[in-house]
Amino acid sequence: MGPLASLELTIGSLAALMLLVALCTLGQVKLGLYGSVDTYIRSLLVWAEVPGTSLRVPVFPGGALVGVILLLNLTAAQFMRLEWSRRKAGLWLVHLGLALLFAGEFSTGFFQRDDRMVLSEGATRSWVESPRDLELAVIDATDKGFDTVYSVPERVYSKKRSIEQEAWPFSLLVKRYLPSARIEMRQSVEGGPASMATAGLGPSLVALELRRSRKDDAPEEPALFVEAVSGDRSYGTWLLSTALGGPDPGLGAEQGLTLDGRQWRFALRHRRRYLPFSLTLKRFTHESHPGTDIPRVFSSLVRLSDPARHEDRDVLISMNRPLRYGGQAFYQAGFENNDTVSILQVVKNPGWLLPYLSCVLVGLGLLIHFAGHFWPAKTTQAPSKGAGARS
Amino acid sequence: MKRLGTLAAAAALGALACLSAAGARSPKGGPRLALFAELPVLHEGRVKPLETVARSSLLILRGKQSISSRSRSLSPIEWLLDVLARPQLADEYPSLRVDDPELLSALGLSDASGRYYAFSQLAPAFKTLEDLSGQAESLDPSDRTRVQSAAMNLYGRVVLYQRLKNTLRPAQAAAFAGEAAAAAGGAAALKSGPPLQQRLAGWSFLAQMAVFRPLPPSPGARPDDWRSIGEALLEAHAGTLHPGLLPLSELADAWRAGDAAAFDRALGRHAAFARSAVPRQMRAARWEAAFQRAQPFTVGMTLYLLAGLLVMAGWLMERKGLERAAYAALAGAVAVHTAGLLARMLIEGRPPVTNLYSSAVFVGWVGGIVGVWQEKRSGGGLAAAAASVLGFCTLIIAHHLSAQGDTMEMMRAVLDSNFWLTTHVVTITMGYGSAFLAGTLAHVYLLRGALTRSLDKESAKRLVQMTYFAVCLSLFFSFVGTVLGGIWADQSWGRFWGWDPKENGALLIVLWLAIVLHARWGGFVRERGLMAMAVFGNVVTALSWFGVNMLGIGLHSYGFTEATLLWLVGFILAEFAVMCLAAIPPERWRSPQVFA
Structure with a gap:
């Protein structure tokens, strides 16, 4: 236990963390924010390619590993090294607060769901969508009152050749997957490749593969060719892409098939999460400072309606004033389409209170510790006392 | 020493007031330029x-x-x-x-x-x-x-x-007041002169070109409903004559003709109208004009420079009197600096830090105020030297950052929260300020100890204590400020920590200061090591403050130029050179008595 509680380990880990944070910052230029954070911070090890080969080897501990080590070090030091005296009370508070802060960041890494809700004025939504994660949605739209949605995550359709589900009267073959593509009308592209698609919108479109970019401001639009088969029989091949949106009623009807009296729709879309309540955008307001383009106010007036809990009220969501409801928080994040569409960021993070607690504890702890150090002791300011803590 | 400081501060403030008053006086018999300079207008979203x-x-x-x-x-x-x-x-x-x-x-x-x-x-x-x-x-x-x-x-x-x-009158026109009168005069007045189409096009052009809007909202209108001259002409033609339009166009014509008496008459009429329409803004504009003329930060910069030179002369010539004079100059500089900071806060109605410019002003102020306090406690000109160098440098930086125009610009919606500006931004900037103070104190120790014979053992000990204190202070403010920033982010867009470059920069400062303190507590570094680490703290803080802006990514990237990069690189190299002094063995220092 000795080395685990040592100050050497603390300093080493803090230095490693500094290096990781610096690398994560510089890495954002090339990898984008999420890529860089996943590489350096939310990882146990940092991997690098051996030049000239495709071999990847771990070269440095990742942020998660360093975080765990620091947490263990902190706990061990607290119990083994620091005396439980009033003189050290400030440091206990600091260490407890730091432990909470780490716990909060781990909780964010594992449990936080980051979604968004795009609302045009007058529209009602009871679902949110992920800005980055995608799904292949297979929808049974037979019933007029509700849809049954089967969601196939990206890691499945991007790797697997064939996808089956008990309730489906067919299986889906992934014929081609383009991680980044541009969709064009067939007549506007001369000599475009022949389409794999035989049904839906696909035959009149061309999907051109693009080089992958990991820029945060230019999201990729993937495309997917899937064939519905049952035994030897093929029902057709569809081209699905996030660029095609949907499945809204017009286009959606074509991106699917009717089989044995049941209507099936297919879509490649941002992963949706359904809520037990709904929001309706009544009005979006965007004002600038007079004579400038500097925005002064963004706000969305929404109607929150939750039949199960008998909630039905207006809420004004604006910058710095989120709506917290049903375990999630809705923030004003953006707008588009000439100020008629409001974009809300929807965050579900069960650990959201931890940093608040931590801030209070560490702030108080540092204050107590330093005050005890500097004020009663005009004569004994020398920090050499601290060495006594190391035994 | 305390009385000396208070006296110096009072003297500096008095001088500042005189300076402002002198700038406001117009030459005898000339036009009343000072009154014109105080007229409020709406420019870039703010009345000034x-x-x-x-x-x-x-x-x-x-x-x-x-x-x-x-x-x-x-x-x-x-x-x-x-x-x-x-x-x-x-x-x-x-x-x-x-x-x-x-x-x-x-x-x-x-x-x-x-x-x-x-x-x-x-x-x-x-x-x-x-x-x-x-x-x-x-x-x-x-x-x-x-x-x-x-x-x-x-x-x-x-x-x-x-x-x-083309804001106040068309650049080309010889006489303009007639045009304004014609616009208000209706069909009969417009019969002579250029055709109506041409006039309307000219008025719209003026409305488009206007840099600022000089006509205050008429009583009863919305408070931000200021008008440009072009807009007022178009409205006058439509039947609503703005009471300020004719006086202002006459004023412009009078200035063009060099007729001081006519200028003053027209100015008097417009000012009287403005006083009745927007009395509060008129008073505020007057204060702001006085603030602009007084240039407190330039005065402060000069006093910081004076204090720094005095204290160094005092060490070299071993005269206690010079050290006392340096303290007085520093107290004066901090008083002027404080007055300027307060005036900015009052004019803007905001906490002290709202943008990169004001953060530079505030960093220097934190260093100055803590430095004065430390100097009062321990004397010897040590903290005075550090605080005056820091105050001078940050005000120079602020001066260069101000070249982008008005430094009291309007706040974007996401930043428009006085609560968070006060808590997060002010706290984190106090963290920067005390980190720089620690680094500057360490410079005094290393430069004076390694390169001059003047550093005695007692001064060295006090420098170590003061640096250690500044590091502790900075860790407190940086940590609390960083976490408060996370909480603000959680409040406004739903994530506590986004690994945004500026957030990472703040985190790097916290991590580095934590390393410094743990290394000290563990006895891994002694005095010279602590000093070298504090100097490196300057590098980390400067990178966090300015460096992240050069990545051009993230929510916080603003106001970065190529020249800043060169200065930053130069600064970092210089800091490394100073750190190397700590590696020189004690017996080779020119003040080896420090280690005796």
Whole structure:
């Protein structure tokens, strides 16, 4: 236990963390924010390619590993090294607060769901969508009152050749997957490749593969060719892409098939999460400072309606004033389409209170510790006392 | 020593007030320029006096708040009036700065005539400039060459100058008051002169070009409903005459004709109207004009420099009197600095830090105030030296950051929260300030100890204590400020920590200070090690403060230029050189008595 509680380990880990944070910052230029954070911070090890080969080897501990080590070090030091005296009370508070802060960041890494809700004025939504994660949605739209949605995550359709589900009267073959593509009308592209698609919108479109970019401001639009088969029989091949949106009623009807009296729709879309309540955008307001383009106010007036809990009220969501409801928080994040569409960021993070607690504890702890150090002791300011803590 | 400081502070503030009053006085018998400078206008979303418009426009156009032509020095407001109302004269003033020699040769100008050019000198090259700038505009900012960026920048400034010329009256028209009267006079008055279509087009042009809106909202209108001259002309034609339109157009004509008496009469009428329409803004504008003329941060900078020189002279000549004088100068500098900071807060109605410029002012202030306190406690000129160097450097940095125009710009919606600006931004900037103070104190220790014979054991001990205190202070503010920033982010867009470059920068400071303290507690470093680490703290803090802006990503990237990068690299190299002093063995130091 000795080395685990040592100050050497603390300093080493803090230095490693500094290096990781610096690398994560510089890495954002090339990898984008999420890529860089996943590489350096939310990882146990940092991997690098051996030049000239495709071999990847771990070269440095990742942020998660360093975080765990620091947490263990902190706990061990607290119990083994620091005396439980009033003189050290400030440091206990600091260490407890730091432990909470780490716990909060781990909780964010594992449990936080980051979604968004795009609302045009007058529209009602009871679902949110992920800005980055995608799904292949297979929808049974037979019933007029509700849809049954089967969601196939990206890691499945991007790797697997064939996808089956008990309730489906067919299986889906992934014929081609383009991680980044541009969709064009067939007549506007001369000599475009022949389409794999035989049904839906696909035959009149061309999907051109693009080089992958990991820029945060230019999201990729993937495309997917899937064939519905049952035994030897093929029902057709569809081209699905996030660029095609949907499945809204017009286009959606074509991106699917009717089989044995049941209507099936297919879509490649941002992963949706359904809520037990709904929001309706009544009005979006965007004002600038007079004579400038500097925005002064963004706000969305929404109607929150939750039949199960008998909630039905207006809420004004604006910058710095989120709506917290049903375990999630809705923030004003953006707008588009000439100020008629409001974009809300929807965050579900069960650990959201931890940093608040931590801030209070560490702030108080540092204050107590330093005050005890500097004020009663005009004569004994020398920090050499601290060495006594190391035994 | 305490009384000396208080006296010095009072003297400095008194001098500042006199300075401001002197700047406000107009030459005897001349036009009442001071009153004109205090007129409130709406400019870039904020109501401010013309004095501020004049100074910030000069800063943008020529990088300086002063200008002189044919060996006559012009006050900013005289310059502005000439641009607004007497452009035939103003076009000969060296109002535009062009630095890039390659751009000059591309424009067919010789760089023999210096860095400042008159509008009339640049006029033959406008077509070329427009082409160059147009080419550059279609490129991604990172793909532009230096000349292309310089061309775009100059083009933007020429456009601003042109717009200023067409804000108060059309630049070309000989007499303008008649036009305004005609607009208000209805169909009969418009019979003579140019056809109506041409007049309407001219008025719309004025409305488009206006840099600021000089006509206050009429009683009963919305408080931000200010009007430009062009808008008022169009409205007058539609039947609503703004009471300020005729006086202002007469004022412009009078200035053009050089008729001081007529200028004063028209000015008096407009000011009387403004006083009745917007009494509160009129008073505020007056205060702000006085603040602009007093230039407290320039005065403070000079006093910091004086304090620094005095304290160093005191050490070299071993005179206690000089150290006391240095303390007095420092107290005066901090008093002026504080007054300037408070005035800015009152004028803006905001906490002290709202942008990069004000963060520089505030960093220096934190260093100054803590330095004065430490100096009072322990004397010897040690903290006074550090605080005066820090105050001087940060105010220089602030001066260079102010070249982008008005430093009291309006806040974007996401930043528009006084609560969070006060808690997070002020706290984190206090963290920067005390980290820099620790680093500067460490410079005093290393430079004085390694390079001069003047550092005695007692002073060295006090320096270590003060540096250690500043590190602790900085860790407290940096940590609390960083976490508060996370909480603000959680409040406004739902994530506590996004690993945004600026957030990472703040985290790096916290981590480094934690390393410094743990290394000290563990006994891994002693005095010299602590000092070297504190100097490195300067590097980390500077990178966090400015470095992240050069990545051009993230929510916090603002206001970065190539020149900043060069300065930053130079600073870091210099800091490494100072850190190397700590590695020199004690017996080779010129003050080896420190280790005895």
